[in-house]
Amino acid sequence: MDYISTIEAGEKWNLSHRRVAILCSEGRIPGVKKIGNTWLIPTNADKPADARVKTGKYIKSQSEE
Helix, strand or coil: CCCHHHHHHHHCCCHHHHHHHHHHHHHCCCCCCCECCCCCEEECCCCCCCCCCCHHHHHHHHHHH
């Protein structure tokens, strides 16, 4: 299996390499490996979905309390 670095994945997905590293540490990218201080990402890995709440439901439920 071929791997790419966080810098290459960041360029591919239009993210910073630091954000890609955070996604790796959170386990949001399947098949990653960490060798020393370097994350290795499979070349066929897909960009993780955005996990932010877009409906505003969380914000509304807090303000109603």
